[in-house]
Amino acid sequence: MQHTDPRPARSRALIMTAAMAHFLEHGYSNGSVDGIAAEAGVSKRTIYNLFESKEEVFRAVVAESFRTAERFTASLAAASLAPADGGGPGRPIAEVLEELAVAHARAVLDPRVIRLRRLLIGEAERFPELAAEYYERAPQAVMTALEQVLRRHRESGELNIPEELVPIAAEQFAFLVLGARLDRALFFSAEDAELPSAPEIAERARAGARAFHRAYAA
Numbered sequence: 001m002q003h004t005d006p007r008p009a010r011s012r013a014l015i016m017t018a019a020m021a022h023f024l025e026h027g028y029s030n031g032s033v034d035g036i037a038a039e040a041g042v043s044k045r046t047i048y049n050l051f052e053s054k055e056e057v058f059r060a061v062v063a064e065s066f067r068t069a070e071r072f073t074a075s076l077a078a079a080s081l082a083p084a085d086g087g088g089p090g091r092p093i094a095e096v097l098e099e100l101a102v103a104h105a106r107a108v109l110d111p112r113v114i115r116l117r118r119l120l121i122g123e124a125e126r127f128p129e130l131a132a133e134y135y136e137r138a139p140q141a142v143m144t145a146l147e148q149v150l151r152r153h154r155e156s157g158e159l160n161i162p163e164e165l166v167p168i169a170a171e172q173f174a175f176l177v178l179g180a181r182l183d184r185a186l187f188f189s190a191e192d193a194e195l196p197s198a199p200e201i202a203e204r205a206r207a208g209a210r211a212f213h214r215a216y217a218a
Contacts, residue, residue, distance in 0.1 A: 008050065011042055011046050014040040015036060015040045015050065015057070018036050018040035019057050019060075022035050023061060023119060027123075028119070031054065031058075033047055033054050036054075058127075059130065062116075062120070062130055062133075062134060065138065066138065069137055069141060073141050073142055073145040075103070076100060076145045076149060077148060077149060093158040093159060093213065094209075094210070094217075097209040097212060098206045098209040101177040101205035101208055102201075102206060104142070104146070105177050105201050106198070108178060109178070109201055114185045117186060143167075143174065146174065147167055147170040150169055150170055154166065157218055159217070159218055160216055173209075173212050176208030176209070177204075178208075
């Protein structure tokens with residue numbers, strides 16, 4: 001029986017974790033393979049055995065964020081279909097909307113997500129296709145998932161949203177949930193942005209969901 005050497009996979013995992021932290025801290029231009037190697041506790045040679053260049057490491061880090069976003073969009077759809085605690089066919093739409101709102105706000109306002117968005121915005125001229133792919137597979141994919149959730153509850157008669165307005169309603173939901181906090185987080189430092197605490201994020205999100213429900217309740 002042939003055994004696979006686990007060391008390359010273990011080294012890659014260490015490098016990916018270190019590279020994400022390194023690029024978020026230093027950016028792409030000021031980042032270095034030396035710095036990544038030091039933070040990962042591996043040699044430069046180990047990195048170059050797995051990646052051809054700093055650029056390839058950067059692309060791999062961003063690609064990993066795609067997988068994280070895909071897991072989140074899948075969880076949004078699954079959460080909206082989950083039955084009530086008592087095992088019934090479903091939950092009140094107001095409860096579903098509040099749960100979606102809290103999950104969305106916590107994910108988008110996560111400090112690492114904010115820093116990654118800043119990084120990609122700053123590198124959009126250097127990596128335009130990578131920035132565009134991130135937009136399509138993360139923010140846009142989440143918006144599409146929200147549209148699907150709203151459309152499903154519209155078709156069940158729980159929401160009164162004209163079909164042609166579902167995409168706009170999804171955007172309205174997202175803004176009501178996040179407000180201007182996302183813009184502030186993107187343009188200010190972590191200290192100056194004054195992001196709300198986790199309980200405050202949840203309460204603001206629920207308030208946005210309640211406003212949305214009042215507008216579109218069937």
